[in-house]
Amino acid sequence: MENQEIQNQEPKTFFQSTTAKMIMVGFLTLVLLIPLFFVQDLIAERSQRKNEVTREVSNLWGSDIQFYGPILKIPYTSYENYNVTDTKTGATTIQKKVTTNYAYFFPNELTNSSKVMKNESLKRGIFNPIVFTANMNFKGNFTSPDFAKLNIAPENILWDKASIIVKTTNLKSIKSELKVELNSQKLSFEPQNNYKNDYCLLSTSVFDYKNLATNDKINFNFNIVYNGSNSLKFVPIGKVTNVSIDSDWQSPSFEGTFASNDTTKSISAKGFHADWKVLDINRTFSQQYSNVLPDLDDYLFGVKLIETVDEYQQNERVSKYGFLVIGLTFLIFFLIQSISKITIHIFQYSMIGIALIMFYTLLISITEHSSFSLAYGISGIAVVALITLYSVSILKNKKFPMFIATSLSVLYAFIFVIIQMEDYALLAGSIGLFFILAAVMYFSRKIDWSK
CATH class of the missing domain: 2.60.40 (Immunoglobulin-like)
Structure with missing residues (x-):
């Protein structure tokens, strides 16, 4: 009887394997660097425009004395x-x-x-x-x-x-x-x-x-x-x-x-x-x-x-952590998918990635009309709420979405603290990444990667 059940199970193809899913998620992460580069170009363009206005006003008002x-x-x-x-x-x-x-x-x-x-x-x-x-x-x-x-x-x-x-x-x-x-x-x-x-x-x-x-x-x-x-x-x-x-x-x-x-x-x-x-x-x-x-x-x-540090310098520094945010967010979803056996389609990963990119466009546009701290808070809350609500429909429960919301909130708060630092930014960033790696190793220790 058992042999008959085993024979009735269809063998998984390569594209259904964990390895293939990891490759696709990794490739999507690299693809999302393209819009992230566009965001960085936008920041540079707005900064250049500010410098042009500054030179124009200085010529009219008065330059260095x-x-x-x-x-x-x-x-x-x-x-x-x-x-x-x-x-x-x-x-x-x-x-x-x-x-x-x-x-x-x-x-x-x-x-x-x-x-x-x-x-x-x-x-x-x-x-x-x-x-x-x-x-x-x-x-x-x-x-x-x-x-x-x-x-x-x-x-x-x-x-x-x-x-x-x-x-x-x-x-x-x-x-x-x-x-x-x-x-x-x-x-x-x-x-x-x-x-x-x-x-x-x-x-x-x-x-x-x-x-x-x-x-x-x-x-x-x-x-x-x-x-x-x-x-x-x-x-x-x-x-x-x-x-x-x-x-x-x-x-x-x-x-x-x-x-x-x-x-x-x-x-x-x-x-x-x-x-x-x-x-x-x-x-x-x-x-x-x-x-x-x-x-x-x-x-x-x-x-x-x-x-x-003007608003464009701060935005530029935040955007440099974009790859880290996208990679860690995808990693969280992939670990949840591997642990819970819930299937997350590559299209859903794409929507989550685009939402993460939207954080930076929201941040720069709001910063130009308010303080950087307020803009960062509004943008972060908006993106975390959007991804959390989307996760509820994907994961079909509230436990994993709440974990995702907490993880993203901690990650954005961690990046905000780093960019405010001058002398200890590298030290704080290195220690934070060490603990993130330790957490990933801990939660992934019992996953069977052979399937």
Whole structure:
């Protein structure tokens, strides 16, 4: 009788075997990488669009601010002898060629106090670029210019044609009248037709240094208001340079050659405060130059206003775990299928895979209109609920769907925690994957893979 029953059982084909099912599920997992790559391209495209809007707004409002000044500029004459030969007589005479050159002197003391306030009025659709208004005050003094170090004779100095100059970027975004107070006299800055390395030149009208200086010292004081974006930086040209910046931006990045003072620096949800003090001994350039000002961009320091991780960076990081989510979800369904002997069609696997891909499109679209955390929660709940309800119809009970819902919830929560980490993301991810592997090995230990 038993032999007759065995003979009546039809032998399974290869396509009905566990091995074939594993191959088909694995192949489907690889196929689903194609729409996942499309999602990653969409994220990159939206990020690029945000960068384009940021550049457009920066061009209209104002770009990075770099400030190099104020500088005392004093002309001097120089003489060059050259021979002139008379073509008729052949006699040679010596004549002098007189040229006017300029000497530049950096301040003895330079103090800057700046208040940088963010501006949210330039929102473009769903994008809100980082722009700000900087109210800056400069004060300090110039002391007796040392022409001897430049090998310039005192009788060649044109003291009555001195001026103050400033080199700065972003000239079109200056929003205040520019006047500098020199001891008891006020002079206006005017733009000069001189552009080099993205810098623009501002210069006062000429004044008599000897008449204006008190005890060979000129104190200066002026204010300037900028519209800017991204960063604010200074060149420490003072023999002693002090810079202080206050802002309502919560995530600054302090950049440049010189570090801010850690004892006075503070960062909170309301903004930040930072101070710098740079001495002439801290940098390797002089306090006076002749003919040409040096390029001192390598000595720039200041602050960059940043988004620690913007929504597109977060979406990109989440999408990199897409293969892991799809693979583990299919593995859970395959183990349930193997343990319970319930047949799950490859089409049903496909529907589950597409639902998992939809998580990423939901996430990026909702993130653009809300916070990333809220978008992640909404997208995760929607996809877990959809797959759970679909599993009820597939598995014909509530025990396995609830296990699937719990597993997916834990997996999405695990990925969310990882992407929020900076220093410990790799460690947490490695430990999490280890426990996931251990769980898979435990639940699959009694499955008969020979069938």
